[in-house]
Amino acid sequence: MERKKIQYAGEQTKAIHAGEFPDPATKASAPNIVMSTTFVVDADTGFSVEEMDEDSTWVYTRWGNPTVRQLEEKLAAIEEAESAIAFASGMGAVTALLFHLLKAGDHAVISDVAYAALSEITNELIPALGIEITKVNTSDTGAVSAAIRSNTKLIYVETPCNPILRITDIAAVAAIARKAGAKLAVDSTFATPIATKPLQLGADFVIHSLTKYLCGHGDALGGVLLGGKNDLALLRRKTSIRLGGTISPFNAWLIIRGLATLPLRMRVHQENAMQIASYLEQHHEIKRVIYPGLPSHPQYELIKRQMKNFSGIVTFQVKDKRNIKKIAEKLQIIHYAVSLGHHRSLIFYLDSGDLLQTSFKFDDPEQYDSWNDFAGEGIFRLSAGLENAEDLIADLEQALD
Numbered sequence: 153m154e155r156k157k158i159q160y161a162g163e164q165t166k167a168i169h170a171g172e173f174p175d176p177a178t179k180a181s182a183p184n185i186v187m188s189t190t191f192v193v194d195a196d197t198g199f200s201v202e203e204m205d206e207d208s209t210w211v212y213t214r215w216g217n218p219t220v221r222q223l224e225e226k227l228a229a230i231e232e233a234e235s236a237i238a239f240a241s242g243m244g245a246v247t248a249l250l251f252h253l254l255k256a257g258d259h260a261v262i263s264d265v266a267y268a269a270l271s272e273i274t275n276e277l278i279p280a281l282g283i284e285i286t287k288v289n290t291s292d293t294g295a296v297s298a299a300i301r302s303n304t305k306l307i308y309v310e311t312p313c314n315p316i317l318r319i320t321d322i323a324a325v326a327a328i329a330r331k332a333g334a335k336l337a338v339d340s341t342f343a344t345p346i347a348t349k350p351l352q353l354g355a356d357f358v359i360h361s362l363t364k365y366l367c368g369h370g371d372a373l374g375g376v377l378l379g380g381k382n383d384l385a386l387l388r389r390k391t392s393i394r395l396g397g398t399i400s401p402f403n404a405w406l407i408i409r410g411l412a413t414l415p416l417r418m419r420v421h422q423e424n425a426m427q428i429a430s431y432l433e434q435h436h437e438i439k440r441v442i443y444p445g446l447p448s449h450p451q452y453e454l455i456k457r458q459m460k461n462f463s464g465i466v467t468f469q470v471k472d473k474r475n476i477k478k479i480a481e482k483l484q485i486i487h488y489a490v491s492l493g494h495h496r497s498l499i500f501y502l503d504s505g506d507l508l509q510t511s512f513k514f515d516d517p518e519q520y521d522s523w524n525d526f527a528g529e530g531i532f533r534l535s536a537g538l539e540n541a542e543d544l545i546a547d548l549e550q551a552l553d
């Protein structure tokens with residue numbers, strides 16, 4: 153399967169062409185989907201993944217698949233990573249990484265506010281395996297340094313973090329990780345590679361939920377882990393293939409199609425989010441708006457250094473909590489639904505009391521102060537879609553009325 157790798161300079165060109173090639177048999181210009189789970193092989197083909205390498209022929213789709221490989225190559229090109237492994241979901245990518253890096257007796261430092269499922273497995277399931285976890289506010293680099301132990305193997309950050317849009321200085325935490333001999337993993341789902349490239353800032357691994365902006369259309373779950381070639385080759389053999397969180401080739405094909413327009417979409421997500429955030433900020437019913445593109449974001453200086461695009465998520469607090477249900481029910485264009493990063497605008501209310509009970513565990517009063525600073529009693533998390541901004545603002549206007 154020899155084919156030459158072309159280097160594309162521009163982000164839009166990469167998003168469209170990287171990883172793809174006309175089908176050798178039919179000359180089809182658009183990628184084919186290969187749904188086959190098994191492949192006809194030579195009689196001397198081995199039955200162990202230990203013998204597998206990058207150039208091996210296709211054997212079984214859990215080990216590797218031509219459509220999934222096209223997705224992985226496109227993602228690696230866009231993120232400027234040596235290598236990528238796609239998974240069935242963002243959480244599939246996260247768990248494969250945790251099982252790869254951590255064993256009983258090891259310690260990991262994890263963002264105290266991060267995607268709820270990651271927070272929840274690191275509260276219970278992972279510690280039950282004999283792995284020590286410390287939750288810190290990773291936007292406070294002093295707190296990260298103070299949490300390091302001799303057995304710290306991993307620092308895990310999410311920036312901007314879900315759901316409160318707090319930012320972590322990736323280069324600063326990468327320096328702490330390097331000194332400690334620990335790996336740094338960054339969940340960059342909210343930023344996307346259009347805004348931030350954590351590997352260039354010193355991270356060892358990047359995670360995206362492909363379900364969000366990278367697919368962009370709300371119709372396929374997926375995840376990806378990106379990093380160095382040797383690390384990921386080992387991870388693919390030891391963890392990903394065996395744990396089995398393999399993405400369906402059909403989902404890979406949908407996400408390849410979504411990725412082609414990622415650079416274009418992120419521009420409009422940012423434009424719409426900026427207009428909505430500015431509108432909400434001056435609305436008399438709104439207490440607080442957080443958006444990385446607003447100078448009122450508490451970390452605006454860091455954001456300007458670290459993010460080339462402010463992405464499309466806005467959070468806001470309402471003055472009167474009794475209006476929450478009414479606002480959710482009155483919206484007509486914006487769907488009241490979880491998830492984010494789709495072409496359709498989505499909104500969901502996240503109550504602080506509920507989240508601090510189920511998902512986020514803070515030991516230090518400073519952690520509560522920081523949460524309150526960003527989220528107060530609770531936030532609407534709005535994912536600005538690709539509709540016309542004036543329609544979205546009109547929808548919010550009638551719902552807030």
Ligand SMILES: *Cc1c(COP(=O)(O)O)cnc(C)c1O
Pocket residue numbers: 241242243244267310314339341342361362363364373374375
């Ligand atoms: C959605 C999300 C995940 C999990 O992704 P799934 O594809 O739903 O498994 C992880 N991290 C962040 C920041 C997310 O928003």
